[in-house]
Amino acid sequence: MAVCHASGVLPRSELAPRRQLAGEPSAPLRRSVASTALEQPSEEVVKEVISARLAVAPSRLTPHARLDDLAADSLARVELVLALEEVFDIAIPDEVTDGLRTVQDAVECVRARLAA
Numbered sequence: 400m401a402v403c404h405a406s407g408v409l410p411r412s413e414l415a416p417r418r419q420l421a422g423e424p425s426a427p428l429r430r431s432v433a434s435t436a437l438e439q440p441s442e443e444v445v446k447e448v449i450s451a452r453l454a455v456a457p458s459r460l461t462p463h464a465r466l467d468d469l470a471a472d473s474l475a476r477v478e479l480v481l482a483l484e485e486v487f488d489i490a491i492p493d494e495v496t497d498g499l500r501t502v503q504d505a506v507e508c509v510r511a512r513l514a515a
Contacts, residue, residue: 441487441513442506448486449502452479462503483509 446460455469466476480496483489483505489512499505 441509444486445483445506445509446502448482449479449505452482460502462501462506464502465500466502466505467500479505487513489513 446457449455449460449466449469450457453466453469453471453475459469466479471479476496476499480491480499484491487509489509491508491512495508499508
């Protein structure tokens, strides 16, 4: 994968390592969640990702819990979508990302992408 740069396009290998962002799950957690992505129903894994990314207790992740109420500002929402894409090895278009309002929306989005 290449990234645009002012002086041209740099291959991903030439970029500085990505820094861990506040609230970002550690590599072992990402591996743990990713390794269970195919073993557990997608709803549980989506909730694990949301819980890890937003530092929210799993008990708060009801289907109708609004992402905004879980402290998901626009940056956190983008990071959440990127984490879901990585864990499930899917692509979520921007148009779909804009429509994610609740935990259930995220679950249904992942299920739809996995079925596609």
